[in-house]
Amino acid sequence: MASLVWLVAVVCALFLAVGALLVALDANRDNAIVTFVLEMADKLDGPFSRDNGVFTFEGKDGETKGALVNWGIAAVVYLVAGKILDRIIRP
Template sequence: MQRKKKDRQVGRKVVAGTNAIRARIASVVWLVAVVCALFLAVGALLVALKMNQDNAIVAFVLDGAAKLDFGSFKDFTGKGAATKEALTNWGIAAVIYLVVGKVLDRIIRP
């Protein structure tokens, strides 16, 4: 009788530990998705505001956004095409990161 009670306590501790690890992993996945979306959104904003791309911080954000981009969803021509492309393509990519990150968070979290 004493052994079964001890086994149950150990089993509960294992489940609690596993749930804590899964919750941490889910939080990290969501954080990564939010940071990626933030890079894309801020990069699009910097392009829209025509910030100085020679600035180190602006260049860093734009390079990061370009690496996180999924490619071109829509091509624009004419006046303001670069701004429209950045807002559209990086905005869609940011939304995709947030949706996929939240879905993964819900799947992983206990």
């Protein structure tokens, strides 16, 4: 069970990290895979939204900075929470 919790946390963090990278690289949003990853990252971000997150950025690269910072923090939160839960569940 602990391994499953850790795996879910890693997959969530991976979606957020890849989503931030796709925003930074200005990936083609008409591509189905890019759209899927960005939609999953938007669902997983919680209070760390790229648009209205903990940190908001204005200007030319505001969306990119918001995605990198907020989704990066969210990915770290998922990894830390997953590891804590892993240690609690595992004897």
